[in-house]
Amino acid sequence: MEEGTIGRRWARALADTLSEGKTDAAVLGQVEAELSALAKVFADKQGDFRQAMLDPSFTIEQRSSVLKEIAESNKFHEVSGKFLQLLVAQDRVRYLGDIAKAFQHEVDERTGRVRAVLTSAKPLSDGIQKDIVSALEKRTGKTVLAEVNVDESVISGVRAQIGGTVFDGTVRAQLDRLRGSLAT
Numbered sequence: 001m002e003e004g005t006i007g008r009r010w011a012r013a014l015a016d017t018l019s020e021g022k023t024d025a026a027v028l029g030q031v032e033a034e035l036s037a038l039a040k041v042f043a044d045k046q047g048d049f050r051q052a053m054l055d056p057s058f059t060i061e062q063r064s065s066v067l068k069e070i071a072e073s074n075k076f077h078e079v080s081g082k083f084l085q086l087l088v089a090q091d092r093v094r095y096l097g098d099i100a101k102a103f104q105h106e107v108d109e110r111t112g113r114v115r116a117v118l119t120s121a122k123p124l125s126d127g128i129q130k131d132i133v134s135a136l137e138k139r140t141g142k143t144v145l146a147e148v149n150v151d152e153s154v155i156s157g158v159r160a161q162i163g164g165t166v167f168d169g170t171v172r173a174q175l176d177r178l179r180g181s182l183a184t
Contacts, residue, residue: 007098015106034080039100053093113143119159
């Protein structure tokens, strides 16, 4: 079975379980942040955590104990801790990254959020970033969570990408359009 499919199924099951209990958005966000943080640690191919979770010389009990200690020491939500234990018991820890990514998408859909990537030649001031996010929220009708990247090749202006939609107000894009119109 494709890893993305497994990730989506587990993420949807977790989100559905949280929704059944009429969980508020804050808990969804907390569980999402905890899974994402642990998935980042797990993504380190050389890390001890990944080794402990995937090495067959570690028993299920040992893996479970490691995850329980991580959850307790980092004050994870009870649901996160139980979910991680279930992943160990079902031998699905290897899909943690896919599950965390899919869960983030599920939470975004259920809470009316979208993620935008803003790219500019220079770091954006807080005021400009808030103005751009506000404009994107009006355009999408959803709460926008922005990630800002700096890329000097855009020369000036800002490019905003939400999923497959790109709003490109950069000088680089204008020059490319001008070049295209002059070539025809």
